[in-house]
Amino acid sequence: MKPLNKDxxxxxxALHLNGWSFDGNFIKRDFEFKNFVEAFSFMTAVAxxxxxxxxxxxxxxxxxxVQIKLRTHSADGVTGKDIDLAQNIDSLYKSSGKG
Amino acid sequence: MKPLNKDxxxxxxALHLNGWSFDGNFIKRDFEFKNFVEAFSFMTAVAxxxxxxxxxxxxxxxxxxVQIKLRTHSADGVTGKDIDLAQNIDSLYKSSGKG
Numbered sequence: 001m002k003p004l005n006k007d008x009x010x011x012x013x014a015l016h017l018n019g020w021s022f023d024g025n026f027i028k029r030d031f032e033f034k035n036f037v038e039a040f041s042f043m044t045a046v047a048x049x050x051x052x053x054x055x056x057x058x059x060x061x062x063x064x065x066v067q068i069k070l071r072t073h074s075a076d077g078v079t080g081k082d083i084d085l086a087q088n089i090d091s092l093y094k095s096s097g098k099g
Numbered sequence: 100m101k102p103l104n105k106d107x108x109x110x111x112x113a114l115h116l117n118g119w120s121f122d123g124n125f126i127k128r129d130f131e132f133k134n135f136v137e138a139f140s141f142m143t144a145v146a147x148x149x150x151x152x153x154x155x156x157x158x159x160x161x162x163x164x165v166q167i168k169l170r171t172h173s174a175d176g177v178t179g180k181d182i183d184l185a186q187n188i189d190s191l192y193k194s195s196g197k198g
Contacts, residue, residue, distance in 0.1 A: 061157075
């Protein structure tokens, strides 16, 4: 899978992935919840989706905060697989009542 | 709860918490698993324990790798609560068949 170039990524984020940014390596977004239980419940939903797609995030959690970073390691860049997973993650965030 | 001093922390880690290190702010340990499912299953067990104790890790995950960092934010240091949770985490790692 071919990596997207910087212009393609930033244009797509601006149009379709509100809240995501590109740091040159990863597309990433910060999510915030009421507490740890809500944050980890969201992570569990994302984990199931990631495993189903066999495409996994680099992420961290601190109490009610979750940061998710996506890139396609095998392609050494951001690809359509990341865009696709980011859109799923946003849907899960919306259905958590937060997004 | 009073923070432990550096000597107390490093002595305790050397004696009782093999694999953990102190970086001046956090005690931390890296864990490795066969794949994402095993890594996230371990995280779920740790999440339940953390919520039960109302003491939560700062942690990150990348596919089969989990890094856990512990400190007591309210005490601005490492306390007995972190030592206690670290011991629970090691038990969970052992019972996952990895530790």
